[in-house]
Amino acid sequence: MTLDDILVEIKNAETVVIMAHEAPDGDAIGSSLAMCLALKNMEKNVTILMKDFPENFSYLPGREFIKEESEITSYDLAIVLDCPNIKRVKEEFIPYFENAKVKVQIDHHNKNDMFADFNVVNHVAPATAQILVSSFEYLGIEITKEIGECLLTGIITDTNGFRNSNVTVEAFDFASWCLEKGIDLPKIYKFSMMTMTKSKFEAQKLAMNRLEFFENGKIAFTYMTKEDDNAVGLKAGEHDGIVEIGKAIEGVEVSIFIYEKEIGYKASLRSNEYVNVSEVCLTFGGGGHIKAAGTNMNMPFEEAKKAIIAEVVKHLK
Numbered sequence: 001m002t003l004d005d006i007l008v009e010i011k012n013a014e015t016v017v018i019m020a021h022e023a024p025d026g027d028a029i030g031s032s033l034a035m036c037l038a039l040k041n042m043e044k045n046v047t048i049l050m051k052d053f054p055e056n057f058s059y060l061p062g063r064e065f066i067k068e069e070s071e072i073t074s075y076d077l078a079i080v081l082d083c084p085n086i087k088r089v090k091e092e093f094i095p096y097f098e099n100a101k102v103k104v105q106i107d108h109h110n111k112n113d114m115f116a117d118f119n120v121v122n123h124v125a126p127a128t129a130q131i132l133v134s135s136f137e138y139l140g141i142e143i144t145k146e147i148g149e150c151l152l153t154g155i156i157t158d159t160n161g162f163r164n165s166n167v168t169v170e171a172f173d174f175a176s177w178c179l180e181k182g183i184d185l186p187k188i189y190k191f192s193m194m195t196m197t198k199s200k201f202e203a204q205k206l207a208m209n210r211l212e213f214f215e216n217g218k219i220a221f222t223y224m225t226k227e228d229d230n231a232v233g234l235k236a237g238e239h240d241g242i243v244e245i246g247k248a249i250e251g252v253e254v255s256i257f258i259y260e261k262e263i264g265y266k267a268s269l270r271s272n273e274y275v276n277v278s279e280v281c282l283t284f285g286g287g288g289h290i291k292a293a294g295t296n297m298n299m300p301f302e303e304a305k306k307a308i309i310a311e312v313v314k315h316l317k
Ligand SMILES: [Mn+2]
Pocket: 027, 028, 082, 108, 126, 127, 128, 158
């Protein structure tokens, strides 16, 4: 399988559905919109299936192609972006993937399940958007200014504003290309990284106030319940970034943030130097990247807290 094979499938398809992981972040959104706009330019009938679009990304073009359901039940081609396994896609969207005639996935997570007919997986890429940059360049698919804005958003958010160790020369090369092209990088940076809703600010305040340290300050831990979410008016997807609070504290190696979901809890982990949090999360069936990972925990809160801290301790020096 090569990228050229995927281009053949794209050319053969009339209808295409694009999906990314649930609670979409900047990379999931940016990659989906970029792929959609590129396929629109190739005259394809394209739909993005996505829920819980965070409003700070509404500067991005192509939002009108995002739907929460579709009348087409059997697409010619399904493209799943930024997902290590199909379970990360919102459950109600999975049948659109299963029923598609050809299935493609493009991703940069560790431990990808290779669940599609065509799997483009590069875990040293800082973002799925970065894989799209090189794929589009290789295939001769034009990166217009609009597509560039979407791709740059994915790269900026997944590198935490070019600050994470996953950032690459190619990421800076693309940012530089975007500037030359007249793309407003400061604007994208501001809305994707530096703007939070009031409810998110209140949530951060709350999470900061109840942050605890363990293991001589090597572990930072905080949490939010559904009750807290309601109290501050927090919407789905707005838990992003809270885990970064603990990570920024001197001496902290691993930051843990647990929040309550419809069923059970979600733990989000970040490490600074040496702990592979993807491995920690894998113990509970989750995964992600070496320094940024997450997992669902279907158990009572106190049990989840104890279990995840105990697992992190095993990885500390
Ligand atoms: Mn990503």
